[in-house]
Amino acid sequence: MIKVVIIGSGNVAHHLIAAFAKSKKVEVIQVFARQKENVTPLFDFNKITSIYTDLAEADLYIIAVSDDAIATVSSQIPFKNRLVVHTSGTVSINSLDSKNRKGIFYPLQTFTKEKAVDYSKVPICLESENETDFKLLENVAQSISNSVFKINSEQRKALHVSAVFVNNFVNHLYQIGNEICEENKVSFEILKPLILETANKLMSLSPKEAQTGPAKRNDTQTIEAHLDFLSNKNHATIYKTLTQSIQDNVKKL
């Protein structure tokens, strides 16, 4: 068994612990959390520590904490020349303390503690300083996911920015759709099949092929009617910005 210590008790740590619990190759021998009770109850409470000097010896330390805590946490690990990785999409590999071997173990998915995730479909993006460490990370990642990628830091940055567009910003547009429905006393439920199909379409068509709507058709009459309808200034601004962007895109083709 590959011995892993997980540092953190947030969403990413929670789902990693759950995923490794089913792995036959990897054992999470310890979890570090400042507040032990925040760790998923799935994990043996006696194997949780909140003292750095109690950290166990392991093949791999996965730091799954907030971005700005990664550097500090990595400097607290009381070992040298161990493999230490973080799970962030944005933080540089060089933020990790140099006394240990560095790597990235970035699961590209949106996690909520309350919602189960099929980890076998979660893409995991790996980076390391040398080939031996990469092999170990690959073994660990493949023990829980069928979708493992070698991604350098520049590519990881691009993925993370893209993820903000296709996840955070997309969800915010759902939120606006919800607000418009509420303001007009119509159930947001009616839009849910459309939301699912919009995402599903991408599995067989490129976003360019899948694009439809008044902006794409340059249907100025509908666009005007929609802007007229939108009493919320912020909604109108976003409508204009995205309509313009779609139209500029069409012209480029």
Next chain:
Amino acid sequence: MIKVVIIGSGNVAHHLIAAFAKSKKVEVIQVFARQKENVTPLFDFNKITSIYTDLAEADLYIIAVSDDAIATVSSQIPFKNRLVVHTSGTVSINSLDSKNRKGIFYPLQTFTKEKAVDYSKVPICLESENETDFKLLENVAQSISNSVFKINSEQRKALHVSAVFVNNFVNHLYQIGNEICEENKVSFEILKPLILETANKLMSLSPKEAQTGPAKRNDTQTIEAHLDFLSNKNHATIYKTLTQSIQDNVKKL
């Protein structure tokens, strides 16, 4: 059998014809199309006409043409006091010619000819001038979908504007995500599980609950790093606009 004539040969007409082909209550007895060869090959070519005066007598005429053609097409129907509906999310019910009884049959889904649709899950929004016509529309709609709603014109407008946000604009954000990946030579495939999960999350969480990311966390360092990374001016503008909107939303809570 309820006899229906469909006017149009676009995406909406195509999928309606396919859906009614499986209905035991509704028969499409004729399709009108200016160019017969544009009609789905699923439909008997001998039952297609391109001459208005050849339109057959039916219980219901469904006009599934582009928004700006609806008024003209409805005025060409050579009958009086028939039930005539259109399928548009935006066009007023009063655009239909007054010589016939008016109604709306608005399937709220994104259709592409090349991609099959499970019509039983497509929400259909109905409106009519009287109760008898509503009953007929409801029968027709329920023969192909499990999701049928009575929606007035104002609510339909709200749904259509919301649909632009959660479908057209969301797809455009997918497009931008794709562009960022291409520019940085990383596969857009890696983001597809995230795209699906972002949509799926909404089935159990509200968009407000599902919101994550640097804007929500007010993580200015990451936001600055992302804006630095975005060389495309248009991408940066959209990033700023949506980040601001998420932050304003968080403050409101």
